[in-house]
Amino acid sequence: MDISTKVPPTPPSSDAEPQRAARGATRIGDRVFLGLSRGSGIFLLVLMAAIAVFLSYRAVLAIGEDEGNFFTTFEWNPTGNPPVFGIAVLAFGTIVSSVIAMAIAVPVAVGIALFITHYAPRKLGGTIAYVVDLLAAVPSIVYGLWGALVLVPQLDGLYGWLNDYLGWTGIFEWQGGAPRSMLTVGILLAIMILPIITNVSREVFRQVPQMHEEAALALGATRWEVIRMAVLPFGRSGVISASMLGLGRALGETMAVAMVLSSSFEINLSLLDPGGGTFAQNIASKFSEATEIGRDALIASGLVLFVITLLVNGAARLIIARRKEFSGANA
Amino acid sequence: MSNATLSQKRPSTLRAASLPKWFGWAVAAGSVALGLGISTVAGLDSSIQWALIAGLLFIVGTFGIAARVEGKRQAKDRVATSLVWVAFLFAVIPLASLVYETVKRGVKVLDGYFLSHSMGVVATSEPGGGIYHAILGTLEQVGLAAAISVPVGVLTAIYLVEYGRGNLAKAVTFFVDVMTGIPSIVAGLFVLSTWILVLGMGPSGFAGAMALTILMLPVVVRSTEEMLKLVPNELREASLALGVPKWRTILKVVLPTAIGGITTGVMLAVARIAGETAPVLLLVWGSNYINANPFADPQASLPMYIYLQFQQSGGSGAAYDRAWAASLTLIAFIMILNLAARGIAHWKAPKSGR
Numbered sequence: 001m002d003i004s005t006k007v008p009p010t011p012p013s014s015d016a017e018p019q020r021a022a023r024g025a026t027r028i029g030d031r032v033f034l035g036l037s038r039g040s041g042i043f044l045l046v047l048m049a050a051i052a053v054f055l056s057y058r059a060v061l062a063i064g065e066d067e068g069n070f071f072t073t074f075e076w077n078p079t080g081n082p083p084v085f086g087i088a089v090l091a092f093g094t095i096v097s098s099v100i101a102m103a104i105a106v107p108v109a110v111g112i113a114l115f116i117t118h119y120a121p122r123k124l125g126g127t128i129a130y131v132v133d134l135l136a137a138v139p140s141i142v143y144g145l146w147g148a149l150v151l152v153p154q155l156d157g158l159y160g161w162l163n164d165y166l167g168w169t170g171i172f173e174w175q176g177g178a179p180r181s182m183l184t185v186g187i188l189l190a191i192m193i194l195p196i197i198t199n200v201s202r203e204v205f206r207q208v209p210q211m212h213e214e215a216a217l218a219l220g221a222t223r224w225e226v227i228r229m230a231v232l233p234f235g236r237s238g239v240i241s242a243s244m245l246g247l248g249r250a251l252g253e254t255m256a257v258a259m260v261l262s263s264s265f266e267i268n269l270s271l272l273d274p275g276g277g278t279f280a281q282n283i284a285s286k287f288s289e290a291t292e293i294g295r296d297a298l299i300a301s302g303l304v305l306f307v308i309t310l311l312v313n314g315a316a317r318l319i320i321a322r323r324k325e326f327s328g329a330n331a
Numbered sequence: 332m333s334n335a336t337l338s339q340k341r342p343s344t345l346r347a348a349s350l351p352k353w354f355g356w357a358v359a360a361g362s363v364a365l366g367l368g369i370s371t372v373a374g375l376d377s378s379i380q381w382a383l384i385a386g387l388l389f390i391v392g393t394f395g396i397a398a399r400v401e402g403k404r405q406a407k408d409r410v411a412t413s414l415v416w417v418a419f420l421f422a423v424i425p426l427a428s429l430v431y432e433t434v435k436r437g438v439k440v441l442d443g444y445f446l447s448h449s450m451g452v453v454a455t456s457e458p459g460g461g462i463y464h465a466i467l468g469t470l471e472q473v474g475l476a477a478a479i480s481v482p483v484g485v486l487t488a489i490y491l492v493e494y495g496r497g498n499l500a501k502a503v504t505f506f507v508d509v510m511t512g513i514p515s516i517v518a519g520l521f522v523l524s525t526w527i528l529v530l531g532m533g534p535s536g537f538a539g540a541m542a543l544t545i546l547m548l549p550v551v552v553r554s555t556e557e558m559l560k561l562v563p564n565e566l567r568e569a570s571l572a573l574g575v576p577k578w579r580t581i582l583k584v585v586l587p588t589a590i591g592g593i594t595t596g597v598m599l600a601v602a603r604i605a606g607e608t609a610p611v612l613l614l615v616w617g618s619n620y621i622n623a624n625p626f627a628d629p630q631a632s633l634p635m636y637i638y639l640q641f642q643q644s645g646g647s648g649a650a651y652d653r654a655w656a657a658s659l660t661l662i663a664f665i666m667i668l669n670l671a672a673r674g675i676a677h678w679k680a681p682k683s684g685r
Contacts, residue, residue, distance in 0.1 A: 139606020
């Protein structure tokens with residue numbers, strides 16, 4: 001679209017060249033081609049609309065059957081008589097796990113991005129950037145397997161420690177079960193979204209005008225002062241949008257959470273004790289035994305997840321769009 | 332502060348005191364040793380704990396010593412440096428461990444037999460069996476998804492770059508962005524609600540492929556769009572000036588110029604969807620038997636296979652071994668696609684006009 005504004009427009013093909021009417025063959029070819037490509041675009045819009053419509057339709061069916069309040073019920077029993085289910089626990093779990101993930105991942109990702117662009121020797125930085133790029137492609141199921149079989153056994157000691165020193169807060173209380181809890185999920189999600197946030201932040205930091213940094217250096221600033229005064233202010237919106245993209249991933253992550261979390265339908269204030277659930281995890285774990293109404297109920301919870309991720313991603317895109325020179329979309 | 336603790340360096344009144352170059356390494360080594368010492372004394376067996384202690388000691392130690400010798404601003408700078416290093420190391424450890432564990436545990440059962448046999452007659456707790464059916468399923472589902480989304484995606488990108496003006500193009504651009512963020516489980520639920528619940532179809536590889544298409548389309552559109560924008564306008568104008576119709580210009584001039592980048596984008600998109608489990612779980616269900624027909628009956632796929640082995644293992648080592656071996660295969664497949672895609676991008680880059 002940039003091109004179309006920069007250059008004098010090429011002659012519009014479809015209807016604005018009557019003098020060429022004699023060459024019917026080319027015009028038909030052009031029409032067909034324009035039709036095909038426009039059709040593809042329209043197909044995409046129809047698809048999006050269909051997603052919203054069908055999910056809403058099934059969701060309405062389900063909520064109509066629901067005897068509890070869909071938003072505040074602490075129970076998931078769509079096959080019961082009467083069927084009662086609600087998303088309160090799922091919403092809580094999704095928010096808590098994503099918040100933990102963001103709290104860990106964003107500072108670390110910014111640190112790695114700074115390391116790659118400003119601290120590491122140039123060659124090492126390039127290699128690390130490449131490896132992080134590749135790690136972004138590791139599928140979530142592998143993270144899930146690693147989390148369940150490698151990470152979880154490692155966390156016993158840390159949990160005991162947190163319980164000993166911070167147990168009095170109530171948040172870090174631990175009854176001593178297997179550490180398949182919200183905190184574990186948060187840590188795993190943080191590891192999973194690190195590569196994305198790092199990649200996008202790195203791109204922004206790389207675009208900081210050289211002049212700004214040199215000016216700061218010339219004034220006698222230390223490297224940290226250069227970063228604080230020149231790099232971070234320039235990159236702030238980029239980092240925010242990168243975090244939002246990561247948040248979108250964390251919210252919708254299914255398999256890794258389903259494999260690591262030992263879920264239950266209750267809100268547990270302690271982050272270390274198993275329990276709780278997230279939208280996506282609940283869909284994956286409840287699906288196989290769900291009846292028709294059960295599936296509709298899951299679709300209803302999926303619709304809520306859909307709306308939340310749309311809002312988060314939309315916000316990220318808006319922030320990116322405000323700074324046109326940087327596009328995080330292809331990250 | 333300036334001349335207080337000058338070391339044996341050349342005395343210069345213009346330079347403030349500075350710590351030697353090996354200072355950072357020395358503090359790092361010291362804090363690791365101290366961290367290990369504290370953990371042994373306190374009887375902490377988890378490696379996470381001593382690493383945390385060492386990291387903390389490193390930062391505090393750096394700040395303390397540097398503040399005393401070099402002054403506060405330099406000390407802050409050093410703390411920032413060490414924080415960045417600590418962040419880097421803490422991030423590298425899990426990611427390196429992921430790769431290391433997958434390779435180490437994966438090679439145990441990964442051999443020709445494993446790649447060429449299915450799980451048909453093997454109980455989950457027994458050793459043996461393989462992933463042939465899963466590879467077949469993944470290739471078919473991903474192939475079908477690519478066969479739908481590549482033409483539609485490339486045509487959409489052509490519309491956006493070559494024709495698109497006005498509201499329709501704006502709407503398409505916006506919704507492509509929105510689509511990028513759809514969680515895979517939601518894509519699966521959509522196909523579930525239409526294909527299976529409304530149309531009454533059974534689970535099949537094709538149903539999974541449709542959900543994968545939803546995930547793949549926006550990636551293809553985005554990357555193709557970026558590539559088409561890189562094609563220099565002079566090429567288009569030269570072709571049009573010779574009287575070539577626009578559609579032939581696009582097919583014969585624009586697309587061939589951008590084909591390297593488009594291929595890269597498609598391969599990256601394929602790599603992304605090949606690892607998706609959630610839609611397969613909802614729509615294809617997974618299977619232990621070879622099912623070469625993607626249009627009927629449940630099928631396996633590599634990620635689904637990993638999940639099933641993990642889920643139904645009952646703690647049996649054989650199933651975990653198979654899950655790791657399948658993970659290794661999947662990662663290898665995705666990495667090869669990624670590397671090949673980058674190779675193509677690198678190889679074709681000079682022609683793309685930049």
